[in-house]
Amino acid sequence: MGISMWVLLFVQLPPLFNLPKSHLQCYGETVYCMGTDMLSRCNQADSPVDRFISVVAWNISTLRPPIFGFVPYNPILGETHHVSRANLNVLLEQISHHPPVSALHATDEKQKIQLIWCQQCVPKFNGIAVVNEVRGKRQLKLLSRGETYEMNSPNLLIRLLPTPGVDWDGDVRIRCPENGLEAELHYGHKSFLGLRGSHRSVKGKILETTTKRTLFEFNGNWDRTVTMKDNTSGKLTVIYNAEEVYSGLKTPIVNDLQGVRSTESAAVWSELSEALMRHDWEKANETKNAVEEKQRELLRERESKGETWVPQHFTLTRNKDGVWDCLPIHQWVPPAPIIVPLS
Template identity: 80%
Template sequence: MVICGQVTGSRYETKVVLTRPLSVDGDSDIDYRAPNLSQRITSLFKSVLPGSDLTRLKLPPLFNYPKSHLQCYGETVYCIGSDMLSRCNQADNSIERFTSVVAWSISTLRPALFGCAPYNPILGETHHVSRATLNVLLEQISHHPPVSALHATDEKQNIELIWCQHCVPNFHGAWVETEVQGKRQLKLLCRGETYEMNSPNLLIRLLPMPAVFWTGNVRIRCPENGLEAELRYGPKSSFLGLRGSHRSVKGKICETSTRKTLFELNGHWDRTVTMKHNDSGKQTVIYNAEEVLSGLKAPIVNDPQGVQSTESAAVWRELSMAIMSQDWEKAKQAKNAVEEKQRELLRERESKGATWVPQHFSVSYSKDGGWDCSPTQQWVPPAPIVVPLS
């Protein structure tokens, strides 16, 4: 489904293009992919040397699908079939809250398509969407290197999310592994608990058989309740995932102080994940992808006047429409127009000796700690774009 909202005013009219998230199987209700993508992407990387900076690799629109990375990050939080985030705050038992956080963390993993990538967000690009009482705001706080910040709050549930993500793709000849650096925080404010976690990496296998999947280790810890989880995504021992399930997840929940394992986790993030109590042997399903990732709906424009010019769905509207109609020449022109505008703004800042400052986040960087960000406002306001609940 494509939603084209109108931002109207006395002097301008802007189309906003929003599309439904990919299904758990990577399907879409729009066929926007160019033919022979596997051959095209393999051919593209033949001219790239191992160790090259892929963040500066300019992908033709043939390799894009119609949304920005900011939108994809936001969708992992606000596009969800059941409200797993609210459940994290509901249990009075600290262990139940922790397992709910683990299940919610698994729910943020979404499918990726081989040969198709979202747009690289421009500097200062934003994405602002609400789902019920959860308000989500993202901003691209750096372009080179690409760093995205997310702030989400739910005043009713007393929940806050703060993410700062820096993607570092590494080309190894037969595959590309994108390391997702940065810290993710989930704060249960009324409980006084902060859960810190990282993200798995995205692996794109070019040879011998093209594929793309999530891989690596994720650690979730909460200093206030003394619990932590260790999760591993993808096959543990196989050459580039040639054996085993690409979508498997295994792990454990243990006490931080004693390292005693309380629960063992096993399953697949696109199906179900079970938790086994180490003492009793009892097993329960803590995550069901069919309930969480089925029937996801596209956001809609609820307040046209409130949509900012920096909104992802507005910045890339012409390119998205051209890709969905498979007008590749128009798509090329639209993408070049956005990029040239950014080059003009950069030249203007350099001529004035000006430094770009994020609108919604304070940003810091250190070689040891990497990128970090803190929101400039306590609560994210309701957004002009909303996710339908029914």
């Protein structure tokens, strides 16, 4: 298959190459779909340094091994995804379609934890790969500690030559102005010919913001284990074990059918997902086209009335550099009609 055909696959895929879930669901899973509650650990640690280390470990845990050649559905404008896991309530909304921008708000009112994320993927083709630059601000707020952790996301690298594959790649910075610490992480992959680099590697350091003194260094693989070295004592500690995160995962279930919004991802794409599960490609194409045509009709209707679509759960802004940001309308996310069982 030629390069142009590979690029076409990732721009507009037929249902045969779709995962039976929306991108919005995959985005939310990185927060609520975990075998162990690493988010609560961030708040429970006693010292600012230990909390920061826990945040770094949790940040690594939000990565999921992508599957080459298969992609989730592109969310429609206004699509939502609302799921609860124990006390953590997660709400996502597709707040823009052109360009595609997704917003996430997750809260644990008992632990006073809040997540506010905004994500826009910008694909760029460099001749041998498609680099999806993930733009947008991410914040983790430990409200009872008075701490806000700001971070970005690595990029999604879709390698076409010489061997097709997909990896997370690039630099991530985590900083907390309140405790004066920051972390630099680098996600790597094997080189063009596979002669250099380590598959799904992550390495980096935690340092003091003012003095730039490195306190800890860490190294490992985000789909296996990551070890941290204390530069003062020389002690080595495993701060992340992917097996804890990926094992024992539970499928979300509908707990309150009447409470499911018509905009919920599972409702929007239910017929298409059922057709994919049955390998009924004709029905899948028909259903996908129907969803897309309905969106075009709604757009024409808004344009004819001179109306501008407004998100239901977020306010949306765009800075001078073209980076999108969002703020949730409500402080706390309510419990969801879809839940993730704990056992």
